[in-house]
Amino acid sequence: MSIANPINKTSQRADGRVVLSVDAMGGDKGPATVVAGLDRFLSEKTDARILLHGAKSELDGLVSKRGLSGRVTVCDAPDVVAMSDKPSHVMRHGKKTSMWSAVDAVRDGEASVCVSCGNTGALMAISMLRLRKVDGVSRPAIACLWPSLNPAGFNVMLDAGADIRADQDDLLTYALMGASYARNGLGIERPRVGLLNVGVEEHKGRAELKVAHDMIASAADKGEYDYVGFVEGGDLPSKRVDVIVTDGFTGNVALKTGEGTSNLISTLLREALTKTPLSMIAGLLARGSLNRLRKRIDPRRVNGGVFLGLNGTVVKSHGSADEMGVAAALSLSYDLAKASFADKLAARVASAALLAQDIGTEDTDHAEPSVGSGD
């Protein structure tokens, strides 16, 4: 993995400063919102510096207006990746885009972590092309934070949509990477890992899930996690698990279903507290508590899906992220850079790769046709 070396060298800089590479373009709200988020973030983290990628003509003004020129270096990249661009197209014609330039800054060791609000598929395609996959990873994953009843306040779910399928080996790799992320991102010493299925009974679910079930159980000690077995959709916010492993299709639908449900309830709650004079007074009296609740489940506060399994860390911020959302994604990136997360993950997966192959060949025979259905 010669390509990983420059990154490893810089992820802990001699001067202790953290450099983040930020794609200013591609978000729904435009570069002004990204720079506003930068401002908010930099005022909190005084040892952070930023490489900002996009149209110099546009960015110089935004940066100097906020007096950030000392800590933000603008890297000129004229082109922009649109949300509608196909990843395959961007890989062929995207060399001059701000996204490509932002990823390359991590590849070339100029920054520790890359952050973008842009097209997820394109960002993953460019990241895989330029950073390459870590040895032992065949499918990188996107890990997201899920509001939960655990002390940390969040659970980790992966894959949230990097790839639309995952076989048993991928699911084992997700378990190892997710546990490492929970340790470094949420500070959970020995995370509890669960495998998402339509029921907790061992006879339920697809054949590859039964095999992955055994593989993830066998790898628990090596991966320094506890395996709680199959979990269901209702466990995503639950206390009985810290890391939920699933394929990227199911994970993406679950993520958006959770967001949609919480948006529905917020809408109905707003209606309920403006319906009658009494309830309006109630709404005013409870405003403080309700705002705390809203914050607790606000997707902007947990903004940032992390790409796992690449030689370098890439954080995908919500396309619709506002100033607060951008700042949240930057703080997450800062913490991961400080923890030298990319290096730790690579070491973890590399050491587990052989193990995975062993268990894989060993247990594949046990696969049975799946029976039953979810309750």
Next chain:
Amino acid sequence: MSIANPINKTSQRADGRVVLSVDAMGGDKGPATVVAGLDRFLSEKTDARILLHGAKSELDGLVSKRGLSGRVTVCDAPDVVAMSDKPSHVMRHGKKTSMWSAVDAVRDGEASVCVSCGNTGALMAISMLRLRKVDGVSRPAIACLWPSLNPAGFNVMLDAGADIRADQDDLLTYALMGASYARNGLGIERPRVGLLNVGVEEHKGRAELKVAHDMIASAADKGEYDYVGFVEGGDLPSKRVDVIVTDGFTGNVALKTGEGTSNLISTLLREALTKTPLSMIAGLLARGSLNRLRKRIDPRRVNGGVFLGLNGTVVKSHGSADEMGVAAALSLSYDLAKASFADKLAARVASAALLAQDIGTEDTDHAEPSVGSGD
């Protein structure tokens, strides 16, 4: 389909009375709760009669104590299907169970709809074995109601977990059956149908979804629905679609994710409204509005997954359904019996079966390897 005839004859009885077949056992809360739900339901629907299946020794007392003996006929069935029983086991050894007996009452034309709170996998297995699949259906589905911002207050999602996989032909059948259910169950003349995917862009998702996309679009006029194309998890409660089609694995995870999210928010909301004296007063003032909100998203009120694609209607109530939940499942069953839903669905699917095959063979060539990933 000779087997379908007796059912078709009885689903509209000469005397206009509706007979429902109810499995008294197998629910988490036991037969007393089922009978309490019966009592609540029968007091509202005066032309309904019940065949109640379970241990006569136990049920006779419960029924007579509530003075329901006139309208409830107890059918003795000594055995009970446990939640942990494998469907394959129940199919071999379940002939004396209350679940089997309840399904057979529909098969033999003694009742129009069967209701059970028991093991979903076993109920589907017995239903398929005894009622048989409608011509043109290879995989029956479970349709559930999803709280939404639409006027009806609910959207229909299927498959919620009858089968863990579905190919393009199954997904087209689900679209036709779901539209028919939305028409008869929610009174939506021309339902809007969407296909669940990781993105709305046509290049996203699995290969079979791209084929199903074209098939469902082509069948819209024949099925008397409007096709809105791909939808995402966030659209499940949305106004832009009435029927969401997906495979049973994804649908089951989505359903439980939605329930889990709404439970999380209810818990946090309760905490928020008991934290400070002010918020406690607020909680009291807003109690009426908040109760209305709770009702709106209460799974007990939308209780009852409907099995679609069989010669006869089977309604699966939540295993943990309480008195109100059981009554809700019975009301849904009553409405479907009144609408002769089973006959209408069979006719709809039979007429569309050939169409499906045509489109299937016609469009399968267009399948492309899937690219991109969810955003």
